[in-house]
Amino acid sequence: MVEKYRSQYGSGLDPLTYLGQNYLAVDRSLIPDILRLLREEEQFDYCVDITAAHYPKREKQFDVIWILYSFPRNERVRVKTQIADGASIASSVSIWPTANWLEREVYDMFGIQFDGHPDLKRILLPDGWKGHPLRKDYGILQQDKEWVQINLGIESGQ
Amino acid sequence: MPNFIMSYLGSTVTPGEAGSQFWALIYVLIIFAGVSVAVICMNWIERKALAHFQIRLGPMRVGPHGLLQPFADALKLMLKEDIIPAEADQFVFWVAPLIGLLAAFTVYTVIPFGPSQAVSDMNIGILFMLGVSSLGVLGIVVSGWASNSHYPLIGALRSSAQMVSYEVAMGLAVVSAVLMTSLNASGTGTLSMIGIVQAQQQQGVWFIFKFFPLGFLAFVIFAIAMVAETNRAPFDMAEAESELTAGYHTEYSGLRWSLFMLAEYAAMIAVSSIAVTLWLGGWMRPFPNLLHAPAWDFIFSLFPGLTFGGLAAIAMIGAARMPAHSFFRIQRIGLAVFAALLAFSALLLLVIAIAGRSADTSVAARFREGIDYVYWFVLKVAVFMYLFIWYRATWPRYRFDQLMRIGWKVMLPISLGVLLLTAIVGVILP
Amino acid sequence: MSAETNEVSSRALLSSDASNRSALERSHLDLETAEKPYLDSNELIINMGPQHPATHGVLRVILKLDGERVLGTECVIGYLHRGVEKIAENRTYTMFNPYVDRMDYCAAVSNGLGYCEAVEKLLNVVAPPRAQYIRVILTELNRIASHQLWLGTHALDIGAMTPLFYTFRDREEILKIFEKYCGARLTTHAFRIGGCQYETYAGFEKDVNNFLTFFAPKIDEYETLLTTNRIWLERTKNVGVISGADAIALGVTGPVLRASGVKWDLRKAQPYAAYSEFDFEIPVGTNGDTYDRYLVRMEEMRQSMRIIEQAVSRIPEGAIMGKVPKVIKPPVGEIYHSIEAPKGELGYFIVSDGSTQPYRLRVRPPSFVNLQALDVMVRGLLVADVVAVIGTIDIVLGEVDR
Numbered sequence: 001m002v003e004k005y006r007s008q009y010g011s012g013l014d015p016l017t018y019l020g021q022n023y024l025a026v027d028r029s030l031i032p033d034i035l036r037l038l039r040e041e042e043q044f045d046y047c048v049d050i051t052a053a054h055y056p057k058r059e060k061q062f063d064v065i066w067i068l069y070s071f072p073r074n075e076r077v078r079v080k081t082q083i084a085d086g087a088s089i090a091s092s093v094s095i096w097p098t099a100n101w102l103e104r105e106v107y108d109m110f111g112i113q114f115d116g117h118p119d120l121k122r123i124l125l126p127d128g129w130k131g132h133p134l135r136k137d138y139g140i141l142q143q144d145k146e147w148v149q150i151n152l153g154i155e156s157g158q
Numbered sequence: 159m160p161n162f163i164m165s166y167l168g169s170t171v172t173p174g175e176a177g178s179q180f181w182a183l184i185y186v187l188i189i190f191a192g193v194s195v196a197v198i199c200m201n202w203i204e205r206k207a208l209a210h211f212q213i214r215l216g217p218m219r220v221g222p223h224g225l226l227q228p229f230a231d232a233l234k235l236m237l238k239e240d241i242i243p244a245e246a247d248q249f250v251f252w253v254a255p256l257i258g259l260l261a262a263f264t265v266y267t268v269i270p271f272g273p274s275q276a277v278s279d280m281n282i283g284i285l286f287m288l289g290v291s292s293l294g295v296l297g298i299v300v301s302g303w304a305s306n307s308h309y310p311l312i313g314a315l316r317s318s319a320q321m322v323s324y325e326v327a328m329g330l331a332v333v334s335a336v337l338m339t340s341l342n343a344s345g346t347g348t349l350s351m352i353g354i355v356q357a358q359q360q361q362g363v364w365f366i367f368k369f370f371p372l373g374f375l376a377f378v379i380f381a382i383a384m385v386a387e388t389n390r391a392p393f394d395m396a397e398a399e400s401e402l403t404a405g406y407h408t409e410y411s412g413l414r415w416s417l418f419m420l421a422e423y424a425a426m427i428a429v430s431s432i433a434v435t436l437w438l439g440g441w442m443r444p445f446p447n448l449l450h451a452p453a454w455d456f457i458f459s460l461f462p463g464l465t466f467g468g469l470a471a472i473a474m475i476g477a478a479r480m481p482a483h484s485f486f487r488i489q490r491i492g493l494a495v496f497a498a499l500l501a502f503s504a505l506l507l508l509v510i511a512i513a514g515r516s517a518d519t520s521v522a523a524r525f526r527e528g529i530d531y532v533y534w535f536v537l538k539v540a541v542f543m544y545l546f547i548w549y550r551a552t553w554p555r556y557r558f559d560q561l562m563r564i565g566w567k568v569m570l571p572i573s574l575g576v577l578l579l580t581a582i583v584g585v586i587l588p
Numbered sequence: 589m590s591a592e593t594n595e596v597s598s599r600a601l602l603s604s605d606a607s608n609r610s611a612l613e614r615s616h617l618d619l620e621t622a623e624k625p626y627l628d629s630n631e632l633i634i635n636m637g638p639q640h641p642a643t644h645g646v647l648r649v650i651l652k653l654d655g656e657r658v659l660g661t662e663c664v665i666g667y668l669h670r671g672v673e674k675i676a677e678n679r680t681y682t683m684f685n686p687y688v689d690r691m692d693y694c695a696a697v698s699n700g701l702g703y704c705e706a707v708e709k710l711l712n713v714v715a716p717p718r719a720q721y722i723r724v725i726l727t728e729l730n731r732i733a734s735h736q737l738w739l740g741t742h743a744l745d746i747g748a749m750t751p752l753f754y755t756f757r758d759r760e761e762i763l764k765i766f767e768k769y770c771g772a773r774l775t776t777h778a779f780r781i782g783g784c785q786y787e788t789y790a791g792f793e794k795d796v797n798n799f800l801t802f803f804a805p806k807i808d809e810y811e812t813l814l815t816t817n818r819i820w821l822e823r824t825k826n827v828g829v830i831s832g833a834d835a836i837a838l839g840v841t842g843p844v845l846r847a848s849g850v851k852w853d854l855r856k857a858q859p860y861a862a863y864s865e866f867d868f869e870i871p872v873g874t875n876g877d878t879y880d881r882y883l884v885r886m887e888e889m890r891q892s893m894r895i896i897e898q899a900v901s902r903i904p905e906g907a908i909m910g911k912v913p914k915v916i917k918p919p920v921g922e923i924y925h926s927i928e929a930p931k932g933e934l935g936y937f938i939v940s941d942g943s944t945q946p947y948r949l950r951v952r953p954p955s956f957v958n959l960q961a962l963d964v965m966v967r968g969l970l971v972a973d974v975v976a977v978i979g980t981i982d983i984v985l986g987e988v989d990r
Contacts, residue, residue, distance in 0.1 A: 018922065097839075556823070560823075
């Protein structure tokens with residue numbers, strides 16, 4: 001399947017397999033096109049999940065992962081891309097409406113901005129929360145100390 | 159003095175008719191006390207029956223098998239802090255439950271427990287009743303308004319809309335029953351409650367069976383409309399807890415809230431009494447014409463005593479089955495005492511039934527007659543009360559727009575149709 | 589289902605989403621601008637607050653109403669967010685196993701199954717057949733228990749008080765079996781990575797068979813109370829309709845998707861555990877309304893009973909624990925594994941960096957994605973129906989918020 005797109009996109013597209021699960025490592029710039037292609041040409045009509053991982057020691061710190069499933073083909077595929085801290089990536093809400101809340105959660109937990117998302121605000125954490133918890137450099141103890149100091153006026157016992 | 163009492167017992171008209179204010183007052187007090195006791199019993203029965211429908215036990219601790227629970231609830235509600243919202247209209251807030259209560263209780267002045275056992279047999283009895291029960295709507299609207307909060311207001315408006323829509327169907331069903339009273343030799347009907355039951359007696363058939371299925375349909379319409387009138391399940395959207403608008407009695411706490419509940423139960427008993435009077439033969443025993451012989455009269459007159467005897471037996475069995483632990487000793491004793499009281503009343507009733515078995519005008523016979531009338535009436539009303547509880551346990555509730563649709567688009571046309579057909583079959587065809 | 593219809597319908601879905609969301613935003617954010625009145629004349633914003641008898645947990649739904657009609661909703665979630673995914677990064681794989689139960693606490697066994705299977709895949713280990721059968725039996729029992737809880741609470745929301753007590757009484761039998769098996773009723777922690785820890789207790793098969801004979805007439809009892817009840821039909825038919833194409837576009841899975849006509853169940857499409865060895869049907873609805881979801885779940889309970897019956901009659905002998913190293917250190921890599929939980933597709937995406945703790949563990953919660961569809965389902969309904977629709981999607985806030 002990937003071969004015919006290889007010719008178009010060259011090296012920005014890398015098909016890999018691990019433990020029987022196929023995934024595509026895609027360049028950030030190709031993301032909206034590849035996703036749209038997968039949806040329309042390859043019939044991956046169900047966006048199972050959108051998530052991310054943080055590798056602070058890497059140059060491009062974030063891995064954004066789309067997990068897609070195709071009903072007609074009964075196949076699952078993952079699309080991975082790497083983006084740098086502070087960079088934003090195109091939103092896939094126009095391709096799959098599911099992506100709405102899934103991307104909001106990625107934003108909430110990692111701070112990755114999605115361009116074109118209709119309503120990018122925090123979903124699980126309160127609106128005024130500072131920081132993005134699932135980043136590796138997020139200090140839980142520090143957060144707790146700060147909250148206790150502000151709200152209770154004492155030193156945290158942690 | 160005994161002559162005075164005898165003179166009353168010997169009368170064949172209600173105290174209101176006889177112009178005896180003293181006895182009318184006694185009747186009013188008896189009815190007031192009786193309805194309050196009935197509401198208390200209803201509370202217990204509702205909790206127990208609902209619990210048994212839901213495979214649980216209900217109140218068991220407060221008295222033996224929870225018999226003292228209603229008293230505990232009443233006491234608790236009376237002792238609660240009386241909260242009035244600061245922005246509420248003070249006087250209106252205070253008077254709102256009273257309006258509902260007034261409307262519910264005033265209805266009882268015309269309800270006949272026997273041919274001369276009513277406070278006053280007005281010759282416009284049923285009309286008076288429909289009018290006064292409509293005043294209950296005012297109490298609800300006023301309470302929603304006085305709460306100064308938009309949720310109770312919305313709930314109150316919904317409740318009132320519901321009650322008003324079902325009153326139309328109710329009224330038409332009542333009219334068809336009244337129409338049936340005129341199907342006698344003289345061709346004149348009557349609006350008086352006692353007159354309606356006597357018309358059923360004269361025509362030899364309970365109106366529910368008359369011109370089958372017309373009488374039955376009218377009865378069914380009234381039965382459904384009365385559930386909607388009293389805001390009971392499945393028409394209780396306006397006061398259900400899991401909906402957004404929490405109902406017109408949200409801001410009321412303690413005794414005021416219990417007045418609303420009192421009004422609701424009293425209204426339930428009142429409308430059931432109307433249904434019983436109009437269609438089920440009021441105070442008449444079953445099969446008055448089919449099983450006419452004095453022997454049958456005697457057998458049916460044993461029923462009150464036997465009912466109480468049965469209740470006493472159940473209570474005795476309950477007392478015997480209590481666990482033999484010392485914790486339950488006082489409950490056991492309490493239940494045994496209650497069973498003994500029931501047994502005593504059973505005995506008394508049986509003695510009266512046997513002593514008064516002849517159909518003459520002796521004291522015992524008159525007592526027996528009076529007791530029989532009241533007994534059959536209360537039994538029929540009790541069946542309706544049980545049905546109310548059964549509905550609540552079994553069915554989900556209707557959404558408000560579905561409720562209104564049923565009231566206007568289903569009940570009204572059917573009741574109109576029944577009325578027309580009754581008129582055709584009863585008046586025009588013969 | 590061609591790609592074309594998918595595209596057209598998802599675009600239609602999206603445009604309605606976008607315009608209504610901006611309308612909702614306008615009322616929310618621009619509250620006091622000079623040129624615009626506070627609210628349009630008939631619009632009302634009502635808050636079904638986090639504490640509400642009918643929201644199945646701490647869910648806040650902001651409704652924008654026009655009189656009684658719902659114009660749009662906004663769900664505010666996160667009241668039960670406990671940071672399970674962050675916790676996972678600081679626990680070993682074995683230590684994290686109990687945490688998984690606490691997400692969908694009504695169907696803890698399914699959560700455990702998904703997690704254990706995901707880690708087993710990462711380790712390239714397969715649980716022995718006996719363990720797989722035990723897993724299937726317990727998971728299907730849990731599916732019945734979860735659906736029973738759903739039925740009771742859903743009926744209560746609509747006003748029928750009695751089915752709640754009946755379903756909870758019958759659910760007790762299942763919870764007794766769980767308690768005898770692993771010591772806990774609700775958050776069972778029944779499985780381990782590589783298999784099961786506990787052997788089936790003496791009398792397990794008898795208990796399960798007794799439960800099956802006990803329960804078969806009970807489903808009929810529930811159906812007698814509700815399926816042909818006129819009031820139930822009026823409250824649930826054509827309420828909360830979502831079409832199959834919309835459901836796929838919104839990522840809805842589980843009984844909600846099946847009731848909309850899409851015959852898809854992960855137990856059949858991509859079988860896991862021992863499901864390929866059993867013979868069962870997938871119930872499918874036609875209209876995608878609340879009534880169909882009710883029927884689908886009732887039928888699922890029956891099919892679960894069928895699976896259990898087949899499984900318990902032929903549990904193979906053998907070991908219950910596969911060959912798993914004492915210290916679980918999966919090689920570097922990523923895996924995504926999902927199962928058919930009672931609420932939908934429950935997926936685990938685990939990134940391993942070669943250490944004993946997962947580098948990133950992502951739980952794909954079915955209730956979270958299904959809840960997104962609430963907005964689409966309640967457009968144009970009355971307020972009383974919102975409660976019914978929330979109940980019919982069958983959400984558990986522990987899973988939505990993790």
